Amino acid sequence: MPFSSLGLSAEVTRAVTEKGYTEPTPVQRQAIPVILEGRDIMAGAQTGTGKTAGFTLPLLHRLHATVPGGGRRVVRALILTPTRELAAQVAESVQTYGRHVPLKSAVIFGGVSINPQIAALRRGVDILVATPGRLLDHVSQRTLDLSQVEILVLDEADRMLDMGFIRDIRKILALLPKKRQNLLFSATYSEEIRTLADDLLDNPALIEVARRNTTAERVSQRVHPVDAKRKRELLSFLIGSHNWRQVLVFTRTKHGANRLAEQLGRDGITAAAIHGNKSQGARTKALADFKRNAVRVLVATDIAARGLDIDQLPHVVNFELPNVPEDYVHRIGRTGRAGNEGEAISLVCVDEHAYLRDIERLLKREIPKEIIEGFKPDPSIKAEPIVQGRNGRGGRPAGGGRNGGGNGNGNGRGRAPRQEAGAGRGRRGDGRSQEGARAARSGAAGENGQRQGGNRSGNGGGNGAGKPRSGRPAAERFNARPRREVPALLGGGRD
Numbered sequence: 438m439p440f441s442s443l444g445l446s447a448e449v450t451r452a453v454t455e456k457g458y459t460e461p462t463p464v465q466r467q468a469i470p471v472i473l474e475g476r477d478i479m480a481g482a483q484t485g486t487g488k489t490a491g492f493t494l495p496l497l498h499r500l501h502a503t504v505p506g507g508g509r510r511v512v513r514a515l516i517l518t519p520t521r522e523l524a525a526q527v528a529e530s531v532q533t534y535g536r537h538v539p540l541k542s543a544v545i546f547g548g549v550s551i552n553p554q555i556a557a558l559r560r561g562v563d564i565l566v567a568t569p570g571r572l573l574d575h576v577s578q579r580t581l582d583l584s585q586v587e588i589l590v591l592d593e594a595d596r597m598l599d600m601g602f603i604r605d606i607r608k609i610l611a612l613l614p615k616k617r618q619n620l621l622f623s624a625t626y627s628e629e630i631r632t633l634a635d636d637l638l639d640n641p642a643l644i645e646v647a648r649r650n651t652t653a654e655r656v657s658q659r660v661h662p663v664d665a666k667r668k669r670e671l672l673s674f675l676i677g678s679h680n681w682r683q684v685l686v687f688t689r690t691k692h693g694a695n696r697l698a699e700q701l702g703r704d705g706i707t708a709a710a711i712h713g714n715k716s717q718g719a720r721t722k723a724l725a726d727f728k729r730n731a732v733r734v735l736v737a738t739d740i741a742a743r744g745l746d747i748d749q750l751p752h753v754v755n756f757e758l759p760n761v762p763e764d765y766v767h768r769i770g771r772t773g774r775a776g777n778e779g780e781a782i783s784l785v786c787v788d789e790h791a792y793l794r795d796i797e798r799l800l801k802r803e804i805p806k807e808i809i810e811g812f813k814p815d816p817s818i819k820a821e822p823i824v825q826g827r828n829g830r831g832g833r834p835a836g837g838g839r840n841g842g843g844n845g846n847g848n849g850r851g852r853a854p855r856q857e858a859g860a861g862r863g864r865r866g867d868g869r870s871q872e873g874a875r876a877a878r879s880g881a882a883g884e885n886g887q888r889q890g891g892n893r894s895g896n897g898g899g900n901g902a903g904k905p906r907s908g909r910p911a912a913e914r915f916n917a918r919p920r921r922e923v924p925a926l927l928g929g930g931r932d
């Protein structure tokens with residue numbers, strides 16, 4: 438796709454061509470048309486993705502297209518960055534991309550004399566790049582008027598919050614006209630960022646892209662401890678709240694893959710399963726649909742996933758840890774390919790702690806653990822052995838090296854494999870099932886689901902994440918199944 442098809446003016450396109458760019462990066466492809474429409478955006482893009490041009494090019498186009506009357510230049514676009522270095526870098530990009538449009542830009546940051554900045558502002562500036570502290574210095578010295586700002590960019594917003602700029606940002610927001618376009622860029626989506634986005638953005642387009650020019654070592658790994666019966670709910674929550682568009686999810690068994698794909702579908706998240714029991718035609722179709730973003734989640738077993746090469750696959754989730762540690766390495770190798778950054782997340786229940794230790798031993802490092810609010814594991818649940826299916830390879834008892842009875846019983850039949858949410862736990866008795874259902878109703882996931890529903894984001898992570906569409910919590914729905922269905926889930930072997 439050439440730059441000329443994005444709808445940018447000839448002057449802006451020319452500057453990009455002169456810079457030697459042949460085609461837009463993914464964030465540019467996604468963000469530029471939306472910004473040109475005048476919409477707010479929330480973009481999960483990091484440095485290295487080409488995000489600076491992603492917001493600067495349409496910003497230049499829009500400001501150039503509507504030259505205000507009155508003669509005197511006023512600040513019409515404000516770009517806030519966390520650091521001086523980034524401010525300088527962005528200002529340079531604004532200069533470069535804006536070389537053929539008659540707009541003036543300036544950069545202001547601390548640590549240098551304020552006087553040249555005052556002089557530049559006095560001469561008149563259309564686009565101002567600034568760090569928050571020095572910006573407020575100018576405001577207090579009345580050397581800067583922000584009352585005509587039409588477009589606000591918060592670049593690396595998460596870093597600004599990490600650096601303690603939230604109060605400064607709020608002060609600056611109060612100085613801007615209410616009616617304006619807001620573009621928020623953040624590498625991560627913390628609770629704080631989401632709160633800021635809620636206040637700041639009006640019906641934003643959500644944009645998520647992977648990093649360019651990074652190596653496979655950049656796969657970031659994380660473990661979310663969670664109870665087995667709440668894994669599905671947590672997965673839906675993570676997909677929805679982060680607005681992940683393309684997620685490869687691993688289960689240990691074929692039945693587990695099928696069932697999870699169905700359950701996600703019921704949660705409003707499009708999913709397909711891929712495993713050895715599916716015909717090649719079905720597998721090819723599932724993979725093609727996933728690659729062209731027609732389905733958001735591909736649920737796969739280890740063997741089916743071997744050799745999958747999906748360009749820029751940003752997220753891999755281990756819904757269940759593999760019992761063979763090397764499989765973990767193969768799984769996470771699906772992301773971070775071809776110089777893209779990747780994220781590998783593992784949902785780990787108490788039964789899988791021994792698997793996790795084996796994996797960490799193989800990796801020679803600990804994987805960071807993070808409990809997601811509202812999904813804290815119940816400490817009263819004790820580890821139970823994981824029974825492998827028919828073709829289970831090298832299974833080992835879970836539960837910290839205890840000699841788990843039942844794991845070595847040969848065929849894996851006769852006990853429900855701990856496949857996924859609810860599968861084993863639901864059989865423990867109604868007390869726990871009810872508790873799970875209550876937690877699903879009243880816990881953070883539900884709250885988040887509501888919060889997101891109330892969020893103004895148009896196409897946001899509001900797929901009812903954490904709150905199934907039926908209005909009935911997943912744990913309750915699963916546990917409400919007649920018991921006789923459980924044996925039908927048995928024997929789901931590996932491919």
Ligand code: AMP
Pocket residue numbers: 457458459460461462465483484485486487488489490
């Ligand atoms: P950024 O993420 O904005 O810091 O940009 C990262 C690097 O990518 C910068 O060196 C840009 O000059 C470069 N860049 C931005 N857009 C493109 C493009 N469409 N093609 C090639 N390089 C680009």
